[in-house]
Amino acid sequence: MRTDPFLLFDDWFAQARTSEVNDSNAMALATVDGDGRPSVRMVLLKGHGPDGFIFYTNFEGRKASDLLANPNAALLFHWKSLRRQIRIEGVVGRVDDATADAYFATRSRDSQLGAWASDQSRPLASRDVFMQRYEEMRARFDGQDVPRPPHWSGFRLRPDRIEFWQDREHRLHERRLFTPAADGGWDEGMLYP
Template identity: 80%
Template sequence: MTDPFALFHEWFAQARETEINDSNAMALATADARGRPSVRMVLLKGHGPDGFVFYTNFEGRKAAELLENPHAALLFHWKSLRRQVRIEGVVGPVDDATADAYYATRSRDSQLGAWASDQSRPLPSRDVFMDRFAEVSARFEGGPVPRPPHWSGFRVTPARIEFWQDREHRLHERRLFERDGAAWREGLLYP
């Protein structure tokens, strides 16, 4: 298979069947404008030939870093399959319609949490957050919860995708796909 998106789709489908929790969890590595790295786990919420999508508060650290330095790396590690996928590329915000459509699928409490959280900022106590959550719940009681203006998604458009398969005696298989204009070049890497 020489289409990295078809291969990812196949591996991801297998991971959804075998991973106990959060088969869509991925490590997201970013760097600020000075090149200082940061990594955290986020959840993949969409994927296809146009890229890999996740959502976040645009006032938090990860969004600030992505807006300063629009390059990122993703890592999926599916221990049950003994596989990982590494993705590197440029990042840009999703359009409002895409963000609205995904936001509408979230649970009501998750929607309310997006309003209540000042993501990545210091929190004096858990009670302060829960009080804010209660205030937001009362504010939107009985009606829909609109998407906050500071909450949206990012799409990582890959330039490089590596598929790593564990093999005995550390004789791993590493397939590398690199974007060459509109096409993809495929090769192998030594383990």
């Protein structure tokens, strides 16, 4: 019987939620722009399952620009308290509007207003300029629901490689690699540390 990497992810993620003090859903996202220059930044996992791993962003910022130019990406979860990491590689695609709308509705009102106020990744003259824009959005949407901005949505990374890394004494680490099988399941193998 083969191991399901998504069930293993669920198990490790559940343990991380109890052991990590802050942002157990934080993951490094690596992208490459149209010129082949790599970039990595931390984002938050907001959904996951056999269909992939979801995160949200401003589509006018650098990460979205990178992903739209080259949809190949990698994720890394590192849970220092557990001495574990999970590396995931695959191709991203945009989530549908209903999924993005549903998630946006769960965000705090301040986060929703911030999504309207931010020109993510663009130069900013001062923090005061951003806070002024935030206050303008607060006034604009006073007394009403804040809709999802048209430039804000999410990506779903569909994995084609998932590696579970467990720290072991004397650097004799355990590495389990999952790759898609021909029958639609997953093949599991080991990697040298």
